[in-house]
Amino acid sequence: MGVDYYKVLQVDRNAKEDDLKKAYRKLAMKWHPDKNPNNKKDAEAKFKTISEAYDVLSDPQKKAVYDQYGEEGLKGQMPPPGAGGFSGMHHDGGSSSFRFNPRNADDIFSEFFGMQSPFGGMGGSHGGSPFQRSMFGDDIFSQFRGATGGGGEGSASMPPRKGAMIERTLPCSLEDLFKGTTKKMKISRDVSDGTGRSTTVEEILAIEIRPGWKKGTKITFPEKGNEQRGVIPSDLVFIIDEKPHAVFKRDGNDLVVTQKISLAEALTGYTAQITTLDGRSLTIPVNSVISPTYEEVVKGEGMPIPKEPTRKGNLRIKFDIKFPTRLTSDQKKGIKLLLTSS
Numbered sequence: 001m002g003v004d005y006y007k008v009l010q011v012d013r014n015a016k017e018d019d020l021k022k023a024y025r026k027l028a029m030k031w032h033p034d035k036n037p038n039n040k041k042d043a044e045a046k047f048k049t050i051s052e053a054y055d056v057l058s059d060p061q062k063k064a065v066y067d068q069y070g071e072e073g074l075k076g077q078m079p080p081p082g083a084g085g086f087s088g089m090h091h092d093g094g095s096s097s098f099r100f101n102p103r104n105a106d107d108i109f110s111e112f113f114g115m116q117s118p119f120g121g122m123g124g125s126h127g128g129s130p131f132q133r134s135m136f137g138d139d140i141f142s143q144f145r146g147a148t149g150g151g152g153e154g155s156a157s158m159p160p161r162k163g164a165m166i167e168r169t170l171p172c173s174l175e176d177l178f179k180g181t182t183k184k185m186k187i188s189r190d191v192s193d194g195t196g197r198s199t200t201v202e203e204i205l206a207i208e209i210r211p212g213w214k215k216g217t218k219i220t221f222p223e224k225g226n227e228q229r230g231v232i233p234s235d236l237v238f239i240i241d242e243k244p245h246a247v248f249k250r251d252g253n254d255l256v257v258t259q260k261i262s263l264a265e266a267l268t269g270y271t272a273q274i275t276t277l278d279g280r281s282l283t284i285p286v287n288s289v290i291s292p293t294y295e296e297v298v299k300g301e302g303m304p305i306p307k308e309p310t311r312k313g314n315l316r317i318k319f320d321i322k323f324p325t326r327l328t329s330d331q332k333k334g335i336k337l338l339l340t341s342s
Contacts, residue, residue: 002071005053013067017058021112024054028109051105054112062100075100163225163234170219170238172209174245178277178303180211187236190226198227207238212253212304215242248277253313254302260320266290272317276301282315290319 006013009023027050029035036043056062056074066074170183185205190198207219217240225234242250249256255277261270272284286296295316302313327335 002074003049003053005057005066005071008049008053009057011057015057020054020058024050024058024112028054028112032109048105051108052102055103055108065100160230160232162232163228165237166225166234167237167239169241170207171241171243172213173243174248174250175277176209177213177240177242177250178211180304181209183207183209185238187224189224189233190228192227192229205236209240210306211309212306213240214306215240247275250303251316253305254316255313256316256318258318258320260322261290263321263323266319266321270319272296274315274317284317286317290321292319292321294319 006015009015009020009027011019011023015023028047031043031046031050033040033043033047056066062074170185172181172183176183183206185207186202187205188200188202191201192198203224205221205224219238219240221236221238223233224236227233247257257274259270259272267289270286270290272282272286274282274284276282282298282301284296284298288294288296295318298315298317300312301315305311305313
């Protein structure tokens with residue numbers, strides 16, 4: 001049986017990225033050989049296995065192969081019998097293999113904690129790489145102890161992390177998105193001075209909405225989140241949302257409007273009167289016989305196309321035909337005579 005990497009990291013098979021990082025941080029700190037001078041050989045073996053487990057489970061491609069074929073399939077020069085083709089295969093001259101190259105445990109540790117070389121010039125060895133003392137003293141782990149409790153990520157010994165993105169919905173009317181506009185939004189955020197003291201400031205952001213923008217368009221204001229020591233402020237992102245309109249519906253770059261008409265108008269002709277989103281009046285004669293599925297298309301009267309400001313989509317007029325619920329005998333005879341004679 002191969003090594004159970006999930007058991008090594010003490011996580012379940014549905015563990016997320018944060019769960020894997022938390023587990024690796026805890027176990028790597030516990031079993032690092034320099035933390036176990038009286039049991040270094042055993043610690044080195046455990047530290048190597050912990051690092052390998054994290055390296056595999058945090059890499060989507062390696063994890064996919066491991067989940068399907070286990071450690072033997074991951075490390076084998078050929079896939080297990082009956083494996084067929086799978087993600088991560090390397091093709092060479094007609095043969096297929098998945099090449100797993102184990103990474104050095106020291107490199108994984110240094111990369112994870114954001115240090116190129118946490119050790120100085122003394123110490124033992126691990127996996128062919130020297131394990132050495134820290135230039136800051138015998139116990140380099142004093143720099144990381146805060147991280148095990150989740151509060152040390154902003155320490156001076158580690159590179160600053162970026163705060164999580166802050167997203168806010170920005171409701172816009174169809175008129176706003178047709179003509180373009182500038183919306184002003186007041187925000188409050190914490191700002192640090194040179195001494196580390198924090199004060200709350202208010203700021204007005206001008207958000208430019210360009211003609212033709214669609215629902216889901218994002219406008220980003222870099223680093224407008226709260227400032228705090230050791231953390232790069234979050235980006236503030238506004239996401240366009242489109243308010244329902246009383247008359248028009250949007251379909252891509254087209255505008256769709258529905259007109260209610262009588263059966264007589266559908267058969268004999270109809271003139272649509274429409275007020276556009278920018279306030280113009282359109283008079284559109286419809287000379288065709290209007291069926292329930294008929295659409296009258298007016299080119300160039302739809303939404304502006306953002307990448308081509310001089311062009312617009314189309315205006316599509318649909319019809320809701322009101323059929324009579326009752327007809328007299330004379331009406332039936334007249335309609336039948338009229339339609340048959342035509």
